[in-house]
Amino acid sequence: xxxxxxxxxxxxxxxxxxxxxxxxxxxxxxxxxxxxxxxxxxxxxxxxxxxxxxxxxxxxxxxxxxxxxxxxxxxxxxxxxxxxxxxxxxxxxxxxxxxxxxxxxxxxxxxxxxxxxxxxxxxxxxxxxxxxxxxxxxxxxxxxxxx
Numbered sequence: 001x002x003x004x005x006x007x008x009x010x011x012x013x014x015x016x017x018x019x020x021x022x023x024x025x026x027x028x029x030x031x032x033x034x035x036x037x038x039x040x041x042x043x044x045x046x047x048x049x050x051x052x053x054x055x056x057x058x059x060x061x062x063x064x065x066x067x068x069x070x071x072x073x074x075x076x077x078x079x080x081x082x083x084x085x086x087x088x089x090x091x092x093x094x095x096x097x098x099x100x101x102x103x104x105x106x107x108x109x110x111x112x113x114x115x116x117x118x119x120x121x122x123x124x125x126x127x128x129x130x131x132x133x134x135x136x137x138x139x140x141x142x143x144x145x146x147x
Contacts, residue, residue, distance in 0.1 A: 010104065011109075020075075063088050068082060068084070078098070132134070
């Protein structure tokens with residue numbers, strides 16, 4: 001059995017700004033701002049077949065590493081990719097990701113659907129992580145809006 005996680009956030013910016021902020025390697029450190037001492041490294045080749053790699057974690061420890069391959073890139077509406085996460089404890093998790101950016105009354109409804117979790121417990125463990133990342137994305141988006 002596979003478990004799915006669905007997360008939504010309404011952001012006060014157009015889809016182009018939200019999409020670009022989400023995929024910008026330079027913005028990734030801000031997405032982990034709840035852990036300001038963490039080392040965050042990211043590279044993104046934003047095209048079908050391209051890869052997106054992110055490593056993150058506290059200094060002096062083995063980082064978590066996520067490598068994704070894009071199956072669909074429809075800027076600024078949709079991203080579909082396959083993600084492989086390798087945690088410092090050796091846990092390897094492969095999931096499918098669908099991220100949509102829908103214009104709604106001048107704002108963007110961002111919806112993330114992550115599927116393929118082998119257990120509900122593992123899926124639930126990612127819920128707070130996504131909430132924190134989306135809080136960071138809100139800060140990045142706010143900084144990019146021209147007054």
